[in-house]
Amino acid sequence: MSAPWEPVIGLEVHCELSTATKLFCGCRNAFGEEPNTDVCPVCLGLPGSLPVLNIRAVEYAMRIGLALNCEVRPSLFHRKNYFYPDMPKDYQISQYDAPINVGGWLELPDGSRVRVERAHMEEDTGKTSHIGGGGRIHDADHALVDYNRAGVPLVEIVSAPDIRSSAQARLYASELRGILVATGASDGRMEEGSMRVDANVSLRPAGTFELGTRCEIKNLNSLRSLGRAIDYEVERQAGLLEAGEKVVQQTRHWNEDEGVTVALRSKEEAFDYRYFPEPDLVPVVPDPAWQAEVAASIGPMPAQRRAKLAGLFGSTEPTPARTDQIATVVEHGLDGLVAAAVVAGVEPGLALARTSNEAAADPVGARRLDPGVYVALLRMEQSGKLSATQAKTVLTEMLENGGDPAEIARRRGFEALEADSLATVVADVVAAHPDEWERYRAGDDKLVGFFTGQVMRATSNRANGKAVAAELSRLRA
Amino acid sequence: MTGAAPGPMARPALDLARGVREGSVSAAEVVERYLGAIGEVDGELHAFVTVLHESARREAAEVDNKVAAGEDPGPLAGVPVAVKDNMCTRGVATTCSSRILDGWCPPYDATVVQRLRAAGAIVIGKTNLDEFAMGSSTENSAFGPTRNPHDPGRVPGGSSGGSAAAVAAGLAPLALGSDTGGSIRQPAALCGVVGMKPTYGTVSRYGLVAFASSLDQIGPLSTTVGESAVVFDVIGGQDPLDSTCLERPVPRSASALDDGVQGLRVGLVTELVDGVDAAVGARVREAAEALAGAGANVEECTIPELRHGLPAYYLLAPAEASSNLSRYDGVRYGLRVDADTAEAMNAATRAAGFGPEVKRRIMLGTYALSAGYYEAYYGQAQKVRTLIIDALATAYQRFDVLLGATTPTTAFALGSKVDDPWAMYLSDVCTVPSNLAGHPAVSIPYGADDSGLPVGVQVLAPALGEPVMFQVAAVVERSAPRLAPPRVRAGTAAS
Amino acid sequence: MADDGGLTRDDAAYVARLARIDLTDEELDLYAGQLATVLRHAAQVAALDTEGVEPTAHPLPLRNVTRPDEPRPCLDRAEVLAQAPAVEDGRFRVPPILGEAL
């Protein structure tokens, strides 16, 4: 129904930086500790305490800015004043009109570009739990506050309203996450809240340019809820507009269970933040030398790495399936394994398949793999020493406990059958199933699976599937 | 009298430290003497919010042990220091003379407190102040006013009135105060003691409960210039816990004290003499003549921009304060007045916990920062701040130091200005320029008015100009007319 | 703002809500009047020609003051919570929160 309406979407992404300590104090920047154990006078906002800026947080912010093609600029911290129990000073130290990164862009895998307006530093708040009333804020009996997260360094990345669909929004978020991980500045875990996405959504008549009234959607804890929330909000606003009603600018909360967005109550004075320069901190002015040093510390970004992998298959456009496999491999940082295998003569398709399926299923174990050993395994499969099934079994064990593939194969009795003994087994199986054989001869190729299964049972999985198929068609010819 | 010998007045702090270091007197005896003095007259003055009998005795014993063991007990060995109660002391209530911090004990010491103890000094008590250092009379204290030792019917000035009264009455040889718009110098002048505001960034603010962060500085109060110089050298220097602390080492000020003023250029600032009470202006001009007599080249000069200092200050300081005081919300420490919602609890707690002047400044500062008024008020005041800095820079091309009154009047009667905020704010007119510029300034007692109330003369210097400032102040001090001892004074405290 | 450049009770009430302080109507009227007085003096500042003058947020020329990313000891939780008006499960307890975090 929202056909005549064009969605205009901008995303605000808050990501926690992977520093050892908080933004302005030496407390640990950790997740899941006992409540109020990572706190000190500074992050509790005790009277008399003062902030001192964490230099690594600044450098991580610069990495993100450089990776997003931003201009890194002299910057200032401001105070954003508003009262909330999980904010120890009742103001947030954030960057306002002089952010460290401005004017960048992000190119998505589909070739589209989304401009990045700014990526600035700020401190995180504590965590509030609403107790009673089934955890629903409005029915809660009281609230409990844990300040472990208060003062954790954040970078807020604000996109221009360049996004036009929920699919593109998801693509932007996942590509951004890949970039954050690649810079080493953040682990980008949406589930743990170390990457939090807010979406600004408005509609305008397709083909026009003036922006409509927008709503900001919060509490999007996964790419899935990001997509669902935007779709819902687009429908909701289209419904209003088509009914001749107005969209009211407001902040809305995504309710994952009911699949709806709900308006948050906000007071008249809620947006009068009284920003002013933070007098307890001095300006951050990254000179060219410092920027160069930081730039040099950043590895290649996902897009470059995907292109490099695709290059292994020559100049031809990779198939959609292959493109997905490449994306998976890069997302989990396993492109090194594939490259090593191909250089060692492993067929690229095989290397990519094993890495994107089995290895990516256990990325932690996969990053522990010694490329040499991994290559050895793929070689065994390629040469037919191991069947695909056997190779996968061996690989799964290697991912769990490491070890040498040949040794594991031997322990499991995985040495493949010699060609002639395979022929004998196939002949026996064919003799044992005359009806199926007739249908196969008549051209019912589905039966290849049946015969292969029989042969596998007879050889306790030691046969090579490809070899069995070859022998069957030889007999039929 | 250039390079003359030190003046005739007693220098209790340094004399005591020498005695303790030489073993002629024990830190324990000194502490008992001052605890006795406090017990004797503080009931009438109310300079102290908390007297630290036990910890002071413990610290004295440690100093005496060091002396006995032949270790260096430090330059302030055994010297009791009264600390304004807006500086954090671990495990000891730090009230800012406010109800809202009811029962709060900091889990840490302010950097200046650590440095005092490292120098052998003993924190003998926490002194009364205008709530959160907002005021010029110490009448805005939740615990009742402090009285002026020279006339208990009059105010000691503020906001460091407790510290100034304690030193004047001999209840402590030294004290620390904080100065945001004159809160060290103005009470020092009204109580007849020396009070010094250092260059912004030379003394760590870590552990000083913030009033206006870009203006606050901690500084010493003492009976003599030399003692303030020593304390400044002790508490000054970079602190990794304060981002606004200067990296460069604090110049050693105490060394320059006896160099005299031969050939120094002194500017007598019209805006800091005209318009003040006749007696005050007369004392300032006498001090100028004395400096000329000592070999300085004294010239009168005018810096019209200083006239904008007070209104600019009363936009900037409350704005920063309104933000600094948001954290007193009843959630984490101090007072809570319960209510049905967190928001209502915050509002009720702040209504009950803050006094009228603090509420007034929070309202003013919140308004100055609120949507639509930022540029007209806060933004414009920041530009005026620049104008004042530039005007002073120009003046310092012609002069080494500037001279003026510290306050427009001598001590006024308790209650005489509480209903007229602007009249009260005018007490800061001569002192705020140094805070806006971040420059050092010191007030030196210089005789009295017709009713025998102390007058203070102010020496101002450019950023990091403490050595020359103390150098000139020492000469002013030596030429100062003697001041009758305060009416309320510990007979036992003279040393 | 009222036409006379002073502050109305409503202006004062809005500011009090921003500052989150309960004030009685008497207090609102008192502060509205006193703020107006200060603002009249401030008008002198507002009237100055500051064309091309840079604002001074800070008296210091310092830049890039930072600390290394090294952990320092945290406070003891018992000591921290002992200062709190209300505590539950090692956390700070507050009445139900009406508004939302922004």
Ligand SMILES: [Mg+2]
């Ligand atoms: Mg933000």
Ligand SMILES: [Zn+2]
């Ligand atoms: Zn901390």
